[in-house]
Amino acid sequence: MTVADRPTPRDPSDDGLLRRGLAVIGVALRSAPRPFSVGIGGSLVYAIMMVLSSLVLGWITDEVLIPTFAAGEIDRGLLLTAVLLIVGVALFKAIGVVGRRLGAYYAQFSLQSSYRRQVTRRYLELPLAWHRRHPTGELLSNANADVESAFFVAAPLPMAVGASVLLAITAALLIVTDPALAAIGFAVGPLLGFANWFYQRRMRSAATVAQQARAEVAEVAHESFDAALVVKTLGREDAEEERFRAVSDDLRDKMIRVGRLRAFFDPVIEALPNVGILLVLLVGAYRVRDGALTPGDLVQFAYLFRLVALPMRVFGWLLGELPRAVVGWDRVSRVLAATDRMTYGDAPGAGQGGADAAMVEVGFLHPTSARERLDGVAGPVAPAAGDDLTSAGAEDHRRGIDSVTFDVAAGRTIALVGATGSGKSTIASLLVRLYDPDHGQVTYDEHALPDLARDQLADHVAIVFQEAFLFDDTVRENITLGAELPHDRVEAAARLAQAHGFVTALGAGYDTMVGERGATLSGGQRQRIALARALVRSPRLLVLDDATSAVDPAVESAILRGLADAELPATVIVVAYRQGSIALADEVVFVDEGRVAARGSHRRLLAEVPAYRQLVTAYEEEARERDIAEQAAAEAGPEPDR
Amino acid sequence: MSRHREAATTRPTTDARGAQPEGAWRTFRRGLALSPELRVGLAVTMLLALVATAGRAIVPIAIQRTIDDGLESGAGLDLDAVAVVVLAAFVAVVITALASGAMNYRLAAVVETALSSLRVRAFRHIHDLSMLHQATQQRGGLVSRVTSDIDEISRFMQWAGLNLITSVGQLTGATLVMFAYSWRLTVLVLVVFVPFMVGARWFQRRLTVAYLIVREKVGVMLGALAETVVGAPVVRAYGIEERTQARLDERIEEHRRAAVRAGTYSSLFSGSGEVFGALATAAAVVGGGLLGIDDQVTVGTVLAFLFLITLFVDPVLIAAEVINEGQTAVAGWRRVLDILDVEPDVADPGQEGRELPPGPVHIRFEHVSFRYPQPGEVARAASGPVVLEDVEVEIAPRTRVAVVGETVSGKTTFAKLLTRLMDPLEGRVLLDGIPVDEVRFSSLRRRVVMVPQDGALFDGTIADNVRMGHEDLSDEDLTLAFLELGLGDWVDELPDHLRTPVGERGGSLSAGERQLVALARAYVANPDLLVLDEATSAVDPATEVRTQRALAGLTSGRTTVTIAHRLSTAEAADEVLVFDAGRLVQRGHHRDLVAEGGVYGALHASWTRGVGTWS
CATH class of the missing domain: 1.20.1560.10 (ABC transporter type 1, transmembrane domain)
Incomplete structure (x- = not known):
């Protein structure tokens, strides 16, 4: 829907004004x-x-x-x-x-x-x-x-x-x-x-x-x-x-x-x-x-x-x-008066160890450009512009995933791998029900997500976003988010996220204020606190959406090793294309153009799926080509002056 | 722009709380000096203001004349006299209205023109300072330098300041007229007002503090509000709606309490104004009656006094409120001045500067050291911790160099010095043998392009963002650029291809996609020295390799410096520079450095562990 299609907003100074003004009064x-x-x-x-x-x-x-x-x-x-x-x-x-x-x-x-x-x-x-x-x-x-x-x-x-x-x-x-x-x-x-x-x-x-x-x-x-x-x-x-x-x-x-x-x-x-x-x-x-x-x-x-x-x-x-x-x-x-609402059931989210998670033919498209304005239409019966957008969807510009199906058995670790813009983050958001899919079903422990009671999912599932969002509060509050947790649990989570070291070096340790959006910390430090926030809740399903992108490689590998060694009682889904994260996984789900293109062990996909191989071995491939080129050059003549 | 202000005026920004009366006056004078446009026709405007203010005494005078000359002149009713008085007063009212209109218009035109130019000057100045990219947390504050701070000045100059002047004028004028009628009655009225004036001062101080608190609470509330909106995904994912709402409710309530408190002071103050106005009126009636017996005053005079007293109360009420606004405005003005006082630390040599010779760039660092300035320090006298120490390095044209190291190793500083986003504290950076601070920006920025990790996008389409600075490029050129970068498929899959809108700050794209757009932007610029600072950190490996290869421009043969924490880049480079704690500790080819061990060996070990053992 373009701007021109929209009903012209009524000039508030015309005749209905006095009546509507009196209504406000x-x-x-x-x-x-x-x-x-x-x-x-x-x-x-x-x-x-x-x-x-x-x-x-x-x-x-x-x-x-x-x-x-x-x-x-x-x-x-x-x-x-x-x-x-x-x-x-x-x-x-x-x-x-x-x-x-x-x-x-x-x-x-x-x-x-x-x-x-x-x-x-x-x-x-x-x-x-x-x-x-x-x-x-x-x-x-x-x-x-x-x-x-x-x-x-x-x-x-x-x-x-x-x-x-x-x-x-x-x-x-x-x-x-x-x-x-x-x-x-x-x-x-x-x-x-x-x-x-x-x-x-x-x-x-x-x-x-x-x-x-x-x-x-x-x-x-x-x-x-x-x-x-x-x-x-x-x-x-x-x-x-x-x-x-x-x-x-x-x-x-x-x-x-x-x-x-x-x-x-x-x-x-x-x-x-x-x-x-x-x-x-x-x-x-x-x-x-x-x-x-x-x-x-x-x-x-x-x-x-x-x-x-x-x-x-x-x-x-x-x-x-x-x-x-x-x-x-x-x-x-x-x-x-906005009517959008998520519905909830009464199923519990608690249970022993990791949860089962699955997606069945899930599709979700979101518009790239259409935005709804709060003053778009000023009439007595305000049509929900959201429905409008959906109906206009056919010719609308949308991106997302078409039909994704996969499941993860309790306690397993899955790497979600795909090229930039392939829909990995969309899948991650749907798994924790930040959005409801257009069609298909997302399940958690055999329950369709809408059947779970409100907050059950939040209590037992944690996601860490690539862009870590911190509140203007202390380090501790940013990890606990207000939950009453003993210090040793907070510290254990911070250690696992490789955050304990730099946190104790801050002025007031865990009670240091991090500033608006965590402005006093570096990007990598913010990511590590966000990770600790997820870990401290002992979630049954943990979704990491490229959560360590700003962390130094040495620290990143320490985190990943720590996570593997800790044997968390959780199902873990790691959105990644980094070899380190992939290595942590029991299995890989390869996403391409909004669909699951392949699934299996890393080794099998490497051998059988060329697109996958191309994606994750790009560095090694490049190094190999270069070596060949260099050898050829060395054979052809003296090495260029460096 | 020529500025001859002494360096001593450069002070760290003070907040409204620290505003002292002397400082306020000084700031006001400095502010006026900064915008000479404000003085255009000032004398005439002030004259008009004087006329407009004097006009407020017309009606009381007219009443006095009517009563005394027309009704109480002893010789019966003199209708002609009344008509003359009324006519004269009418003419005076019209003149006053015209003067007031002309003054208002002149003031608006002059103030808005002057402040718009100040706004643009401050905007440009901020861009010329290097502080923007050094301290990300200050950005919001810097935006308010060119928006709300200047709005406050404008509001003050046009409304509050004007009110203050006319209020003072009205007080003075009314007092003078009263003196002219009867000095005895005037003294009596003034004596009654003394306690009110003292009380006004007290109220004014209370109001200042109260409004200051309100402004603080507004800021805190807006911060919490922004957290709720921007952090919505975290709030939802962690189910902390109740806690978030509780925190927000608390701040909303604090703001309400502060606002009501300020309102209470203001209400009580105007109530006291009524009481004192009445006391003065009573005093005038009694005093007038007593004086009238001795024929010292006329009935008309006493009545004129009763009207003049109403001119007395309002200005005091207004002045007390206006002084608060004045303090806000002065604080804003001071913040703008503080920014303008900072000399651009990385200045463009302009026309006197030199051009870089054509072709791939040769790089040389001569004993380069750098420290960040502490808060309040100028860059040249920085005393912060050392970030780069005695770096000595030479890079041949056409070389592909990778710079690696831990987070605080100084590798990003190296990139910023190389592209002259900052100047070194000691030593020199030379490009093609020319000290980089002698190269004029028009040449430097065209030939040397840096792609930062967060390649900020502007609200517009992908094409708009890539074309930036190269508006002559056609859509076909852009499509070709994406193809050459190996991003043709990515663009094809976008709903509107090159015309796909990127959203506010590129929000409709993923972090990796934003980086791809920034890369394309650098690619079409076709620089001779390309510096990539973690420019592909969020891009998948295959795409990263493809784009980097295209960017390195194997055919055009440019010099490329890549800062990376993925060592794959280092493996692909002709040469690797290894930084550790501000020093260049190792350099050479990847193979040799691995053999050498040291810092690079350790980095490489953790990288290969991360990569895994499967390859």
Whole structure:
């Protein structure tokens, strides 16, 4: 499926937006009712106090200041009342503001953390096939940025509720005291709201575009720095600089566009309330002359206008957040609603010694290019894009294995041999059920893998990948993975993996932190710790997927010899083309082009299968040819000068 | 790029925690000096900012004039006066809006332009440094030098910094206007605000720490998140979902707690702002009333004060939050500066450099020693452990040389010095008799190509990756190259042949396949000196032999240096160099070295044991 075939993602700013935005707000309110109650309560208190404070100010002007100035003497009682009113109202206002903001913060961060937990829980539940379909960066940003943007909307929510109440009260007050002034208010208020809404809408799309440009800059920098050695060795610095300049300039232009929008709208939104106040003053003056209004009323309205201006902006923020919230929420829900699932039975995995393992006509193809995007389709009924991919599979670009059949008797060691790209790693992944095959059956101790209870396989089967993945934790934790194991078992496993020596030389031995992804260790050291991790569990089936590729030959042969001598009570499957690993095996399964091409002892395959012979004896063959050539050269003349 | 900064400014990167106020100011000045574009039209922008800020006093003044001149002028209501005031204020509001718009736009254009050029400069500079390929764990940090660090500066300059300036302007302006109305009332209001200012300082410090913790917790949380996603196969294979989730939950919760804590300080702070605003208002009413009796102030003045006080609280609230952003930005700026301060240790001689003469390359190492620099050291004064010591070797053109040794023997360092990815601490490396640091990069990189173990691929097709640097090659040329390398079958079996996408960082291919693409890339470059650093470690033996043979270019006769831990390569070489603990301990033909024993004998013994006894 190409990009063009996909339904165009719906522009989140079109008509369904408000409805869907309200749905997100509904989810937010239901998920964090208590913080929102506090926040909205605080916001209401604040709104009421805001109106009260302007009433108090009007009252003070009319009843305290003007009489005092006119009479030239002070009424202490009145003045004290005024002070108490101002401070009392302010105290409640402060309580309101703290309540509103605390509630909003609590709501926002609780929602974020709760949905982060839910999303990551789904990640851990969803099968690896699903993971494979989604780029790493997308999964990371879904649990981080998408969750965040879905619930940014929580922050202005309590304030918006308060602002609505404030507006209603203000409107009522205006109408009751003076309809003429109310008319100005009704003219300016919606105008401001509309300007805000329009601004936020324009701003949001400009900001989204800039955000994409920013991601592009980061992506190019990442890729380029990752490939620094290649860039340097091929002398590509200038080309890379140009590539980076292009994306950086693009980001610059988009940011300037954002700046231009802000430069246009910010002053307008700032000026509108001021214009409103000036109109109130002008019209108000006429009304005072006509006796329809007292000067105090006028001051009160001017003040009220000023106070209302800020809350009015909150509607702009809220509306502006909606598109982002909707997009974020859609992406989050797609993960939460993903239906891919591995099924489990109730068969046990425990038993004595090594387990039997087998594959019967197993086929598994995975797409090389098709990736599913979390925001690909934004509709009410989201079709599982995974099924889509399967149905489009006929003309899709896929690689994998066609039909693989072989079995391994309990306790035996098998070498899985094949050329680069022949499907060895795919077989290894299927044996430990990282994926379920498209067809055919993988079995463990006579049980089809899906019949085993959840985690039974993980408890009794271990795989070591070529690319060792370490967690940001201690050496010990990386070996035990949290299991309560006595130190001597950990050490024994480390010794067998030839890791004990270098581990004890580390600063804190087994309690040394290895850094992010084990960055403080070399590739070979990481592989050895990963191997110890597998060995310490005494698995009944051990799968080594070229697990010692980065280890020195001397250490590698020590490991292999150790494994052979230890006579592990396990069935071992070694993915390899290295002679050392092959020598360890009782038998060889030769894989070619996604099928088992031959099987038997190493000696027999050497003798009977030319392709196999060609593959594993390439070095010796080369040496032999060379010797012949050298002899010929020596006979032909003096050895070339070295 | 000319830089005349003193070397003393080169300091190891300090984190945000270590930011001192003086250091911040200094960083700020150095940062401005680095981007002269930022000063373009600065005076005009600042003037506009001043006008925009002053505009905030318009409405309180207009109210005062309306009340005093129009309503309370004693001679009844003067509607003309009110109209004049309102009209004047309206004009002022429009001017203010225009000034504010122009300032915003100018600021965005200038800042974004300056920072984009800084971004590109830092990017290029990082590529020119050798640190990238020395310390893999720093890569993520280096990416943030050209992304988030610069974004922080931009945000600060355009939003926070601007807010800070206008806030200070607003405070000053409001104070001046208040003084003009009545100095007595002003003093009264200021006295009421003193405890608030002190409290603001306290809150600001608390907020700084709180936000710093939030940022740390975000980093920790993202790290755990990345582990969960990237490490998914391990998590699944070992059934440690619950443990992984528990660890992640803990970090998510820590982040939430830190964020709520910062939010709590911020909420309490704005609450206190309300209270002090009210106290000041009450003080103005009482003071105004008392002064009014003596005809010292008018009603309008007192009312204007009540409005001016609202201009007083917000800037303090904003300033306290903005200072946090400022510290983040300064820390980011400092990190960018620290990178730019590091002189490129392996510099291109450029136009003054020499060309390598055509034909297969002759290699000579003269008493070459190398140490890695300790953290914070420059390469020329490196004092780390010795990796290569007094290496003296000559390699004739057209020779196929294998370099072998244990992991820390120095063989990879040898390759990096040979290709001038690094310069030796002592001694010289000569190619065709020319010291390698005198060869201009355009010549060196074309003639000398190295294939590293991890031949990083770029997201694109196989053809895109092979064609890199040789865009003129047709698809047929590439197909032919793969055929010559003996990889025709492999390409044929790919679903889309040369057009097969390799995925992010080549993730759709296996490790061995990625190496094949990197080999093809080197092959089409057709260099005169080819250096292979474990370039086929993940490739099957038959393919390895085929490709290596093709690469050695028996017909074109290039010089080839192969670093390998598979001794098969050594057996096939014209000559073997054996390194041990940084020294060249043995050299000669495989046969002779086996006979000689020593380090090579031991290596060979373990290799043949690994190979097995069946051959």
